Amino acid sequence: MKNSNELARKRWDGSLANNYGTPKIDLAKGKGSIVWDVEENRYLDFLGGIATTVVGHAHPTVIAAVNKQIRELSHVSNFYMHEPVLKLAEKLKSFTGEESARTFFCNSGAEANEAALKISRLTGRKRIISTEGAFHGRTIGALSLTGQRAKRAPFIPLLKDVKFAKYGDIADMERLISKKVAMVILEPIQGENGVILPPSDYLKRVRELCDQYGALLCIDAVQTGMGRTGVWFGYEDSGITPDIITLAKGLGGGLPLGAMITVRPQTPRFSPGDHGSTFGGNPISCAAGLAAISIIEKGLLLKRVKKMSTLIKREITKLPGVLQVRGEGLLLGIVLDSCDAALLVENARAVGLLLNAPNKGVIRIAPALTITDAQIKEFIKKFSSALKSAQQEATS
Numbered sequence: 001m002k003n004s005n006e007l008a009r010k011r012w013d014g015s016l017a018n019n020y021g022t023p024k025i026d027l028a029k030g031k032g033s034i035v036w037d038v039e040e041n042r043y044l045d046f047l048g049g050i051a052t053t054v055v056g057h058a059h060p061t062v063i064a065a066v067n068k069q070i071r072e073l074s075h076v077s078n079f080y081m082h083e084p085v086l087k088l089a090e091k092l093k094s095f096t097g098e099e100s101a102r103t104f105f106c107n108s109g110a111e112a113n114e115a116a117l118k119i120s121r122l123t124g125r126k127r128i129i130s131t132e133g134a135f136h137g138r139t140i141g142a143l144s145l146t147g148q149r150a151k152r153a154p155f156i157p158l159l160k161d162v163k164f165a166k167y168g169d170i171a172d173m174e175r176l177i178s179k180k181v182a183m184v185i186l187e188p189i190q191g192e193n194g195v196i197l198p199p200s201d202y203l204k205r206v207r208e209l210c211d212q213y214g215a216l217l218c219i220d221a222v223q224t225g226m227g228r229t230g231v232w233f234g235y236e237d238s239g240i241t242p243d244i245i246t247l248a249k250g251l252g253g254g255l256p257l258g259a260m261i262t263v264r265p266q267t268p269r270f271s272p273g274d275h276g277s278t279f280g281g282n283p284i285s286c287a288a289g290l291a292a293i294s295i296i297e298k299g300l301l302l303k304r305v306k307k308m309s310t311l312i313k314r315e316i317t318k319l320p321g322v323l324q325v326r327g328e329g330l331l332l333g334i335v336l337d338s339c340d341a342a343l344l345v346e347n348a349r350a351v352g353l354l355l356n357a358p359n360k361g362v363i364r365i366a367p368a369l370t371i372t373d374a375q376i377k378e379f380i381k382k383f384s385s386a387l388k389s390a391q392q393e394a395t396s
């Protein structure tokens, strides 16, 4: 039987857990920011594996690095060192700018935040402050930090003593913080919540409060990290130094890899036996991550990200039916006037553009940082045509 999206949906329903719902299309291959499904339909990929494929699909440098690594050494556990893990940890340390930075590698964002939670317990305090609308992952610990009722409700009771401050509201943070607080955890931009930005002095003010009360500040840079906002981790423009940075998504250049970095000299650190991960810092994932970083550095992509962001914002803001384009770099939320975002996602796919709707009124885009000028033009054209048809459908 010939491969088709319809057949794939049946096979999915017959063999996979239903936690994602059934995806519409079955992707067969990709190159840069273009992907093809099994019916050979071509799509411009503006979701990028949810901000994960920072250098696009099948980048020759990543392929070469992964090939070389898998020929030489595939997995050794953390009983042994290897060059890719050393090199990547040194790279991340240099990005933090702090001699005291130390990295623990894991495999996902939830695990990175779990590790941060465990670090917070080393302070001797137990209370955590997260924020309303935050997304920090789906494991029980990470879910306990996630400020979204629908995701939490079926799984209560979760961890005790987690408080949620209004995101971006320094007065509310001030109300909740005390000497009982072990850690405040924040995203520089709330990605899953619809690309929400705090006021520009928020991180700085939260840092001051944390210092005043002796609480750790953890920046969850899982989505904003790896250059997506035009800086390496998404918080640097605020001028703060966090105690902890968590990373995943783009870190492995498309392969699974997460990290939790303890940054400051006074930030508690793990001692032997405190924590671990069998696959954490896997040589192949680290090699892929290093390749992605080298592509971003050699291509001077951080600067380019800011330029492309300005261009997309300018053009998309002009479209009738768009209220606002918010975000930083290539993590942007397109706020729609009345059009249903889910309908727009369907229409975009029909014209060969992959998008994502974190909620009913917002489209999120997170394309590869290697996106070309021509692909941005194509995006603008396809987005406006999909938006037009979605608006027409809604009014007819």
Ligand SMILES: *Cc1c(COP(=O)(O)O)cnc(C)c1O
Residues within 6 Å of the ligand: 107, 108, 109, 110, 111, 113, 135, 136, 137, 138, 187, 191, 192, 220, 221, 222, 223, 224, 248, 249
């Ligand atoms: C995606 C995400 C996570 C969870 O990462 P997983 O790899 O899915 O566990 C955590 N925090 C933020 C900010 C994220 O965007």
